Amino acid sequence: MAITRRQLFTGIAKAGVPAAVAVTVGTDALLAGEPIPVPSAAVGLLYDASICIGCKACVAACAEANDTPPDTRGDELHQAPNDLNDLTRNVIKLYKPEDGSAFSFVKRQCMHCLDPACAAGCPFQALHKDPESGVVSWTAEKCIGCRYCTITCPYHIPRFQWMGFNPRVTKCELCSHRLEKGLKPGCTSVCPTGAVIFGPRSVLLLDAKQRIKNNPGRYYQNRVYGEIDNGGTQALYLSKVPFEKLGLPELGPESVPARTLRWQRRFYQYFALPALLYAGLVQVIRKSLKGHEQEAHEREKETGLRAQL
């Protein structure tokens, strides 16, 4: 018996669906909830907003260390970036409430998340987390300029160079080039009050917890932002004012990529949703086809001509 084209395609589709279900449901990748590994030699920053005096030495030092010209686009006179941008990897901002309650400076730079959303969103691994130091850095050769990283990052850290024919993505890379030479990152090397310090993440975390212990009630919620937030970050924050006021959102202990993955896994659990969708589509097509056949039949009756499908 000869097989028609139609029979061949139908057969493939019928065999393919159960195969796909078996392969997808059976994959280990669907097992949710694995813990985020902390890189073996994770380094980081500890920024204590309560002792920052807002001198911005770190802003100038950062530009110098990274060999970027100062961003003078504001008034042509000062290095006055309005926010992080294509020339600014590190910025000091001011939270000053109208009602005159406690104000605070905040240093913003890459958080070097343990599970970075920018790297998860990047389709070509141009943003990459170093497996040893945990530094998240950007590689020009792999970047296609899609700017997914700038959208996925919950802290809005990677910035795109909008003006330029060969644009770059700029973000703090923890002065990796200085670390290789045994130097500290630019910002921590100049801070006059020690508001931002550099070191292994574990040591910084202990230091931060010690500060909280020694000064009960001084710090907001008596906790270190970044210990568990967004799955844990390598830049840690202490503050007197609520973290949300400083632009550090309450993201919970689950990282942004993990949350997305959890929902994606739910969609594909037991392949129920895709199967339902497939069934629905089949139904729609069948119904629509039936309608067409009916119409064609009526036309044929009326005109006496075979409908041209």
Place this chain on the structure above:
Amino acid sequence: MPTGERETIGTHLKESGVSRRSFLQLCSKIIIAAPIGLSLTRRATAAQVARIVGKARRPSVIWLHFQDCTGCTETLLRTSAPDVAHLILDVISLDYHETLMAASGAQAEAALRSAIEENAGKYVLVVEGSIPTRDDGVYMELGSRPAIQVVKEVAGQAAAVIAIGSCASWGGVPSADPNPTGAVGVDSVISGKPIINLPGCPPNPYNLLAVVLEYATMGRLPELDEFHRPRFAYDRVIHENCPRRAHFDAGRFAAAFGDEGHRKGWCLYKLGCKGPVTHAACATRHFNELPGVWPIGTGVPCVGCTEKGVVWQMSTVETVPIHLATPPDTYPPIYSTAGQLKVGAGALVGAIAGAVGGAAWVASQRFQSSTEAGVVRVAADIAHAEKLKAKPASKAVAHSDDRKED
């Protein structure tokens, strides 16, 4: 002055009746003038500096004037206390100086010759004023010889040449366009000798004193930059140590002479201050030992007198670029407002959207709707079918007609 070994500075001061107190004060001023960059002032206290300076032989200095205004000499003499000027002249042995000596004419010429002969190879030549070079240097002559010849001759036997003031350093006022005399600095006509430029109009005399004493006590010259300026005095721009810097960082600028900001002592940048590009130590080393007696201190913008490319090249009201911009006294908010749609951009986007929408509507009017098209098509089909139905009938009739004819 007898030939041979010169007396030490210490003995000379004692003989001249200078008190130890005023000598120590001078030494502390040298420390202030050159806090870094000199091996002489690397000592902790003025007493230690005084001990070294006291033991040194008085350095012989020959001072020549060319195309100048004598302002550099005046700044050396016009110290706030007459003591200091005398003290400086006691510390260095100023063996030839046309403004200060009594001799004139042939007597003066003889004095210069003897000063050169006595200290050949050991004296420091200080040049004040630019050297005219055009038309074989005829625009300035000393004792019937062109200035260029005199300076070459005297510098030939000197241990080092110090060009004091902007004129001697790079041409100064006489070299301003159109530079009729072809005025140039000393380093353009002399070669093979160490040359130290101390530009400024006038420069701070303590810079001269520090350089001369460094040479007399340590036997060497200070570290120089690419323009032969000693780094201890010219390594930074005025802007970096300006007493009005806080106003610059806070964005408080005087907009016009005599306005409120000017009266309050705000930053003079917008009035044309050249501080951001001018390498000099005026902000930290006071003139005449008095704080505030310098242009910016009195409310006048810096004109950049030490800089060749600034003072006679730029208008006094022209503002200069900031080479090393530093953060201001202000902060961005936590959530920046960047990226808000501006009115112009919004209007443009609206105009484009409107044009596209309008074009689409106009285009749509030229086509039938799909329902109309369907009706037309069905009608055509029916008409066609009816035509076909009718045809065989007419043909049959024709055939029957044929048969009839047959």
